Amino acid sequence: MKLLKQKQRGAVLILVLWTVALATLLVSTIASEVRLSATAVFYHRAGVDNRAKLLKVAQYALFEIMLQRMPPEDEKNQEQPQNNPQSILVKEAESPLLDFNGQVLEMSHQLPEGVKVRIYDHAGMLNIRRLTPPQWRDLFKHKLGEDNPEKLDSLIQCWEDWLDNDDLNRLNGAEKDYYSTLELPYEPRNALPETVDELRLIKGFDELFKDVDLFNIFTIYGTLNGVNPNYATAETLLMIPGLNEENVEKIIGLRKIQEITSNADLQEYILPNDLQKATPWFHYVKTGSNFYTIAIQIESEQKPVLNVNKKIEEMPKEKVEKKREYGYLMTVESKGFALPPRILRIDPQGILPSTRFENAEPPKKLTGEFADSKTPNLSNPQTNPQSAPNPLINK
Numbered sequence: 408m409k410l411l412k413q414k415q416r417g418a419v420l421i422l423v424l425w426t427v428a429l430a431t432l433l434v435s436t437i438a439s440e441v442r443l444s445a446t447a448v449f450y451h452r453a454g455v456d457n458r459a460k461l462l463k464v465a466q467y468a469l470f471e472i473m474l475q476r477m478p479p480e481d482e483k484n485q486e487q488p489q490n491n492p493q494s495i496l497v498k499e500a501e502s503p504l505l506d507f508n509g510q511v512l513e514m515s516h517q518l519p520e521g522v523k524v525r526i527y528d529h530a531g532m533l534n535i536r537r538l539t540p541p542q543w544r545d546l547f548k549h550k551l552g553e554d555n556p557e558k559l560d561s562l563i564q565c566w567e568d569w570l571d572n573d574d575l576n577r578l579n580g581a582e583k584d585y586y587s588t589l590e591l592p593y594e595p596r597n598a599l600p601e602t603v604d605e606l607r608l609i610k611g612f613d614e615l616f617k618d619v620d621l622f623n624i625f626t627i628y629g630t631l632n633g634v635n636p637n638y639a640t641a642e643t644l645l646m647i648p649g650l651n652e653e654n655v656e657k658i659i660g661l662r663k664i665q666e667i668t669s670n671a672d673l674q675e676y677i678l679p680n681d682l683q684k685a686t687p688w689f690h691y692v693k694t695g696s697n698f699y700t701i702a703i704q705i706e707s708e709q710k711p712v713l714n715v716n717k718k719i720e721e722m723p724k725e726k727v728e729k730k731r732e733y734g735y736l737m738t739v740e741s742k743g744f745a746l747p748p749r750i751l752r753i754d755p756q757g758i759l760p761s762t763r764f765e766n767a768e769p770p771k772k773l774t775g776e777f778a779d780s781k782t783p784n785l786s787n788p789q790t791n792p793q794s795a796p797n798p799l800i801n802k
């Protein structure tokens with residue numbers, strides 16, 4: 408009997424232990440679900456807050472573009488009291504359009520804490536719908552770093568085959584019969600490109616531009632077949648023949664202290680041979696292109712649901728050349744100061760143009776034999792296309 412009672416007590420003890428274990432597991436599971444739900448609610452709220460903040464700042468940026476398009480203050484407005492709200496608005500509108508070159512802007516409206524806004528004028532990008540085959544050849548030569556006639560001819564002919572409205576292959580080109588054999592077949596446009604990333608569909612172009620973000624260099628908007636260096640992104644300037652990283656840093660540093668109005672402003676800082684190669688690509692249209700890309704970045708200690716600042720994957724420091732910046736990108740077309748800009752494209756997690764020259768100092772003038780060397784005749788239309796009318800610019 409005594410042995411039976413001991414066995415019963417042991418069974419009860421085991422049953423109690425199992426009950427306690429199951430209860431502990433159940434409580435832990437419920438607690439984990441509660442924590443998960445609380446975390447989900449927290450990040451959902453953060454995402455909603457960030458979304459609201461984005462929409463608010465985006466409207467500020469659109470209004471900023473409208474302000475910059477307002478006409479100069481006339482004599483009547485100048486006679487009005489300084490505390491007149493209309494006078495204040497006009498005064499704000501006199502801020503130079505040159506600020507739309509990717510620098511962090513000081514907006515007319517106070518921005519929420521931790522938010523940065525940049526605006527890029529497309530006058531600082533290369534318009535792929537305006538580039539001629541000779542211009543493409545110069546870009547390819549500068550990009551490849553060597554004179555490879557066969558490769559250059561192939562790229563040019565593939566570009567021409569993509570544009571023409573027939574299915575006849577050029578000698579080294581590519582038409583429908585080539586693109587239809589790809590793993591994911593498609594047909595050539597047979598017209599002007601309708602988007603920048605369409606370049607990657609052209610034979611050889613994806614390999615050529617595999618290391619660049621096309622939207623930081625090229626555009627399909629505007630009427631220029633060159634760029635205004637006051638607005639140009641670093642990637643665009645590096646793409647232009649004659650410009651290397653040293654020259655690009657000088658241009659970005661110089662435009663911080665003055666407007667670059669002609670090639671004459673650059674000849675004291677850039678070597679003559681380099682400037683002569685870059686000269687045909689520069690067009691100094693101060694009013695810009697009426698097309699802009701707005702970049703909004705939100706800095707946060709917590710990782711938000713709406714990830715507008717995507718972080719680079721953790722890699723050994725020696726393998727990371729430069730951290731790329733991400734943001735909420737919105738491409739718009741200005742309709743003047745009376746109507747809000749029209750939204751053309753939105754990229755919630757777009758890659759911003761490089762900011763590695765953002766802290767560039769004003770450049771030093773060339774000295775010694777470089778300063779005394781013969782510079783291009785910038786007053787001669789044959790050596791300086793900027794002094795002659797450009798038939799590709801729509802007035």
